[in-house]
Amino acid sequence: MGKSSVRMGVDIGGTFTDVVLEAAGQSFSAKVLTTPRAPEDAILQGMHQVCTKAGVAPSSITQIIHGTTLATNALIERRGAKTALITTKGFRDVIEMRTESRFEQYDLNLTLPQPLLPRHMRYTLAERIDAKGNVLIPVDRDEIDRLVDQIARAGYQSVAVGMIHSYLNDSHEKMVRRALQERLPDVMVSLSCEVSPQMREYERFNTVVANAYIKPLIKSYLDRLTDRLGAEGVSCNIFLMHSGGGIISLQSAAEFPVRLVESGPAGGAVFAADIAGRHGLNKVLSFDMGGTTAKICLIKNQTPKTSRVFEVARTYRFKKGSGMPISIPVIDMVEIGAGGGSLAHVDAMQQIRVGPQSAGSEPGPACYGRGGDQPAVTDADLLLGRLDPGAFAGGTFALDAGASAAALASVLGKPLGMDAQTAAFGLSEVVDENMANAARVHAVENGEDLSEYTMIAFGGAAPLHAGRLCEKLGVQRLLVPPGAGVGSAIGFLRAPFSFEANRSVYMKLSDFDARRVSALLADLKAEATGFVRTCDPGADILSEYRVYMRYTGQGWEIPIVLDQAQAMAPDFETYRQLFEAEYTKLFGRSVTGLDVEITVWSVNATTPPQPAKPVAPAPGAPPPKARATRQVFDPAIGAVVQAQVYNRDDLAPGAEITGPCVIAEDETTIIVPSSRRALCRSDGCIDIHALPQGK
Numbered sequence: 171m172g173k174s175s176v177r178m179g180v181d182i183g184g185t186f187t188d189v190v191l192e193a194a195g196q197s198f199s200a201k202v203l204t205t206p207r208a209p210e211d212a213i214l215q216g217m218h219q220v221c222t223k224a225g226v227a228p229s230s231i232t233q234i235i236h237g238t239t240l241a242t243n244a245l246i247e248r249r250g251a252k253t254a255l256i257t258t259k260g261f262r263d264v265i266e267m268r269t270e271s272r273f274e275q276y277d278l279n280l281t282l283p284q285p286l287l288p289r290h291m292r293y294t295l296a297e298r299i300d301a302k303g304n305v306l307i308p309v310d311r312d313e314i315d316r317l318v319d320q321i322a323r324a325g326y327q328s329v330a331v332g333m334i335h336s337y338l339n340d341s342h343e344k345m346v347r348r349a350l351q352e353r354l355p356d357v358m359v360s361l362s363c364e365v366s367p368q369m370r371e372y373e374r375f376n377t378v379v380a381n382a383y384i385k386p387l388i389k390s391y392l393d394r395l396t397d398r399l400g401a402e403g404v405s406c407n408i409f410l411m412h413s414g415g416g417i418i419s420l421q422s423a424a425e426f427p428v429r430l431v432e433s434g435p436a437g438g439a440v441f442a443a444d445i446a447g448r449h450g451l452n453k454v455l456s457f458d459m460g461g462t463t464a465k466i467c468l469i470k471n472q473t474p475k476t477s478r479v480f481e482v483a484r485t486y487r488f489k490k491g492s493g494m495p496i497s498i499p500v501i502d503m504v505e506i507g508a509g510g511g512s513l514a515h516v517d518a519m520q521q522i523r524v525g526p527q528s529a530g531s532e533p534g535p536a537c538y539g540r541g542g543d544q545p546a547v548t549d550a551d552l553l554l555g556r557l558d559p560g561a562f563a564g565g566t567f568a569l570d571a572g573a574s575a576a577a578l579a580s581v582l583g584k585p586l587g588m589d590a591q592t593a594a595f596g597l598s599e600v601v602d603e604n605m606a607n608a609a610r611v612h613a614v615e616n617g618e619d620l621s622e623y624t625m626i627a628f629g630g631a632a633p634l635h636a637g638r639l640c641e642k643l644g645v646q647r648l649l650v651p652p653g654a655g656v657g658s659a660i661g662f663l664r665a666p667f668s669f670e671a672n673r674s675v676y677m678k679l680s681d682f683d684a685r686r687v688s689a690l691l692a693d694l695k696a697e698a699t700g701f702v703r704t705c706d707p708g709a710d711i712l713s714e715y716r717v718y719m720r721y722t723g724q725g726w727e728i729p730i731v732l733d734q735a736q737a738m739a740p741d742f743e744t745y746r747q748l749f750e751a752e753y754t755k756l757f758g759r760s761v762t763g764l765d766v767e768i769t770v771w772s773v774n775a776t777t778p779p780q781p782a783k784p785v786a787p788a789p790g791a792p793p794p795k796a797r798a799t800r801q802v803f804d805p806a807i808g809a810v811v812q813a814q815v816y817n818r819d820d821l822a823p824g825a826e827i828t829g830p831c832v833i834a835e836d837e838t839t840i841i842v843p844s845s846r847r848a849l850c851r852s853d854g855c856i857d858i859h860a861l862p863q864g865k
Contacts, residue, residue: 185461416668447782628657655837
C-alpha cells in the first residue's frame, strides 16, 4: 500500500474509543473501551488493531484526525483546572447573574446552573473601555502586579481574562497577559478577545472561562498523545476536529480547546451530511447515540445547521437557557445524557429516570462484568433480546445477562413491583422517549416538521433504538450507513480543514462605511486563512462570508450570507435587500421604517469539500438466509416477537427483509421493528422504511 494513502480517524467517547483506518481505498475499524485516566492508551490499542487488519505498520500512517469528548465531559463533570477569572470592576458576577432570564417561567423552585468558577475565584481591575473601543479608565500596571501576586499565592493553573468591550480594544487584556507571563510563566492564560471576540459579555466571559478551565487538561493530553505516538514510530501530523465541523492543527487546539467541546458530535454530523449528499436527501435528522450521550442534529440541503452560541449540559428538560453557553462557531445540535451506559434509577415519584449519569467504560453497565451494579441502557437492550451476549463489540468480550437481570430487578424491579424484563422495557421506553422529546424540542426551536425528514442513525447504540425512535416521531424513513458503529471517526476523515473568525463591530446601515467593512472582512479572511494554512499550507482555500443583522432595538440577529463580491465591494442597499429577504423568509414580512444594524462579522476559511458520489440504484437480489432466530421485545406492541437474525455482510445490494428482524455487525446491531421493512442499497446503507398501514 502506498504510504500516501494511510489516514486514521479517532473518536474518544465516554464509553468506547473508535478508530478507523483508510488505506488504498479500503476501510478498517476497531472499537475499544475508553481508558479515562489515560485516553491515549485506548487510541494506541485501537491503532494496533486496525493496522493489523490492514497489514500496515503504524509508522505508515501519514495523517491522524482526532475528535474527543474530553473537553465536554470535563465541563459537565466540573473536573477542570484550578482557574481564576480577571475582569472589569463591577462585572465580577456576570457569569453568575447570567442574563436574568427564567428558562421555565412558572417553576417556583427553579435552580439555575452554577457558574464554573465560584465568586472567590473571580478578580477585578479598575479599568474600562466603552462600547466604541475608547479607553475610559486606563489600567494601572501597579494594580495588575498586585493582582498577579494574589494569583501566585492562590496557586492557580490557568487564568481567564475577560474585560468589558475587549472585542473592540484588546490592549488591556493583552497587558494583563504580559504581566502574568512575566511573573508566572507556567500558568496558562486565555483572553476573551482571542477566544471569542464577540459582544454579549455573559457568553464571552463564560466561553473564556471554559477555555481556561479545560486548557491544562487538553494540553497535557495532547502532549502525552504526541509522545506516545512518536514512541510507536508515528511521526505524521495530528489534526483535531473542531465544533464547527472542520479540522484545525494540534497547536490551535491546544490554545483554544473550547473549540473542541463538540468535536466528536461534529464529526458525526459531517458523516451524516456526506451520506445525505450521496442519497440526495435535503432534510435529514442525524441521530448519534454512543455509550454516554445521544446527539440530534438537523441537516438541510446536505449542510449541518450552524450557530455562534450553543449550550453544554442543559439541565432542565432540554430547555434553552438551562445549560452553559459557549460562544464559538458550532454545528447546532442537542445533546442529552442518553447512551448505552446511561444509568437508571427510581425517583421520589416512583418513576423510572435514565441519565445523565453514565457508567462509562469503568465500571461500565452491569453486563460488562467489571464491577458495575447499576442498570444501564445496555443492560435493558441485552434483556430485551437486542444484543447477542457473545458477539458484543465484535466478540471482544462477552456480556453477562444474569448481571443485567440482577441489576434491573434490584434497582428498578423491586421498588416498582415488576420483573427484570418489564423493568428493562420501562427503562428502554423512558430513554427512547427522552430522545424523542429532545428531537421534538430541537425541531420546534428550528420551526421544522420531523415527519418530512429522513433519519440517519449511527454510533454504537443508535441502530438499536432508531427504529423505535422513528415510530415515536412519525419519521417514515431511516438509513443506517456502513460503519455506523464508528460513524464519527469516519466523519473526521470526510471533514475539510476550516476555521471561522468572528468579530463584533457594531454598525447601523444608516452609518454604513463601505471602506471599513471591506477592510474588516479582509482582516477576518486573513485570520481564518492563516489558521487553515497551518494545517495544509498548499491547499486551495474557499472563503464563506456572513454578517449578523437585526432591526434596531431587536435582541438577536439573523445570519446573512454574502458572496465574494458583496464582501469585497460592500454596498448599503445590497445588504439591506439581503437582510429583508432573509427576514421575510423567516418571519413572513419585513418591518418598514426601521433602521438595520450589523453586530457580528464572520469569515469561514475552508478547503473545498469532497464531492458526494451519488448512489446508483441497487439491482434486485434475493433475501439472505437468516443465521438464527431469537426472541426480541417489540415495545410498539408490548410483546416478545420471534425475530430473524441476519449478518449485515450477507445482505446483497437490492435484498429486502421485513421486520421484526435483527441485522448484526461487529460494531453495532440494527433492530428492524415489526412496523418496518429494510432494503440494502448499492452503497451498503440499510434503508429502513415504514410498512403501509395494515400490513
